[in-house]
Amino acid sequence: MSSSPGRAGTPPTLADVAELAGVSRQTVSNAVNNPDLLRADTLERVQQAIDELGYLPNRAARNLRTRASHLIGMRIKPAQEGTANATMDRFVHSLVDTSREAGYHVLLFSGELDDPLAGYDDLLRSTAVDAFVISDTFLGNPQAAWLETKRAPFVAFGRPWDNPVARHPWVDVDGAAGCELATNHLLDRGHERIAWIGWRKDSFIGEDRRAGWARAMRTRGLSTTGLASRVEDTVASGREAATVLLDEARPSGFVCASDTLAMGVLHALSERGLLPGRDIAVVGFDDSQVAQVVPPGLTSVRQPLEDVAIETVKALEGLLAHPPTASAGVLLKPSLVVRGSSGPE
Amino acid sequence: MSSSPGRAGTPPTLADVAELAGVSRQTVSNAVNNPDLLRADTLERVQQAIDELGYLPNRAARNLRTRASHLIGMRIKPAQEGTANATMDRFVHSLVDTSREAGYHVLLFSGELDDPLAGYDDLLRSTAVDAFVISDTFLGNPQAAWLETKRAPFVAFGRPWDNPVARHPWVDVDGAAGCELATNHLLDRGHERIAWIGWRKDSFIGEDRRAGWARAMRTRGLSTTGLASRVEDTVASGREAATVLLDEARPSGFVCASDTLAMGVLHALSERGLLPGRDIAVVGFDDSQVAQVVPPGLTSVRQPLEDVAIETVKALEGLLAHPPTASAGVLLKPSLVVRGSSGPE
DNA sequence: GACTCGACTTGGATCGATCCACGACCGTTC
């Protein structure tokens, strides 16, 4: 408990550092923000004072003056029974890591489920965040249009499907390429009747992935008629769809729009005493925890979320630079993680 | 582009509202923070001006003056191959939801893996967050001790196992009770030789959960010798442990410290043509996504993370109140989600 | 010796909300 300026309880301020180093406030500020303006020995002296006091600029004061918070807002869906979205969680982790390296922190928020705009407005008007990352673009993203009218900086994880002339930066993963990869993988292993289980027709992402499967089949001159099914993204409906397809189309392999649907296929197979990988090949999408641990391992398309985070932060840095640099959309290629469910060896 | 005070680009300030409402800044401030100090009609008038301008207090300015950020910091482990922790993700979701209702936002950060203190110090010294929630207390928590010396407010999700005299608030789930629940469930279904697969001996959580299994067995006068195994938390080691136990101890059921280990048991069973639920009963811990979708459904202990979040925020509110209210630890009871793996019906 | 230039100092203003003290006006109350 010394009586020095930086007494216990109150963190040291810029003025405290200045006094200790025997320089002016301005010089300390420059030492922190424009080190190249100082002579080497002065910088050294100030730095020592900073270290000695354990000084770090007060966030609120800096934010107020510079009109920037160095926070990136990201909305996550409210926790709900069975709505866990492991992919988004993985993305959040990567985003937190990447933003840190760029000097940003991630602020999570949520809002009423039925109002996709809830939460954004408050954070924006109170200047709590510098920018947003929007992600839940399953069925289009009204947030993007709204944020654009508000001139709020944001980057979208997911293409602006419903608005091809959108000008905002986005990063996405090429789902069609992923499913093409998956389908070709099965084709290469000798399969010819490969079924598709995907999502409802109004899901842009679902139709995109489906297109990849169809393209791969067409390229080999194989028919797809009767081999596709579109259902809700649940294990139960995946199971039903697989059961129907097995009876009516007799496929030797399944490519699915999600690991959840693929798990449905595994259920259907086990009910009939069929073994995934030996009797029927199955490929999922997302490389979830489930794909990794279910026997015999579910072959699955993996999104490069770490790279998505990197590109997202890069785009954000562009938006927040002076002057802002507009960046175009970025489309990344997924990879295929091969496991037992697509065949031996 | 009007020339009114709140022009496009710059959000309206308190002064703008005051001018529009024909009152003083002070009165607007009171309207926002101490509405009961105003006469009903004045409040109404100010409120209208606030709505008209879309005013929201500037976060940075308020933070600077009140020395509070209304942010709660939580560190998450850096994204790593296969380290996904779905339980923590579920907790984060619940925490975000609950904090919102209490007027707080959650700031996520990460730091070097090998330094459990990285990140905390910066946020603390720059007064970026009001408090922390610490969660990764698998092998004790050095953060807690460190934060206590810094007099930083924080709540731990996880008991201070290695420091019984710790004075900080914590919230935890009674793992022993959970495993006792799981074991009794199997005992009630007629099993008598129930094996345990858990974690290394220096894991406090692992030993706690194991104690629940042992207690249930002992209460029924059943022996536990030769029925327990302690391994790393991976599917592979769960499989190995199960294989050995099946050969040497001939159990009719397994209770595991995690769903991951339980998945290992399922692997071992399928290798021998044994069906979970019919031939051997299996119970996991965490009620993960995997437990929900793997056939025939994995019976699992579910942590009430929503309630953990509620208690955590309650404790935080106590810590941050004026004057602070110290709260004791809170221990919550988990529940058992029964699925096919523990038997028919 | 006049001039330039880099490396600072000085003293203030500013960001926007909150805190504070004092004073004014109002209708009640004794």
Added chain:
DNA sequence: GAACGGTCGTGGATCGATCCAAGTCGAGTC
């Protein structure tokens, strides 16, 4: 008619970092 309490207004100060303009000082430079 004076005292009183509730409702505001007024004019500042304050939080801590940054921005800005003007000025000082010593070491060169021509």
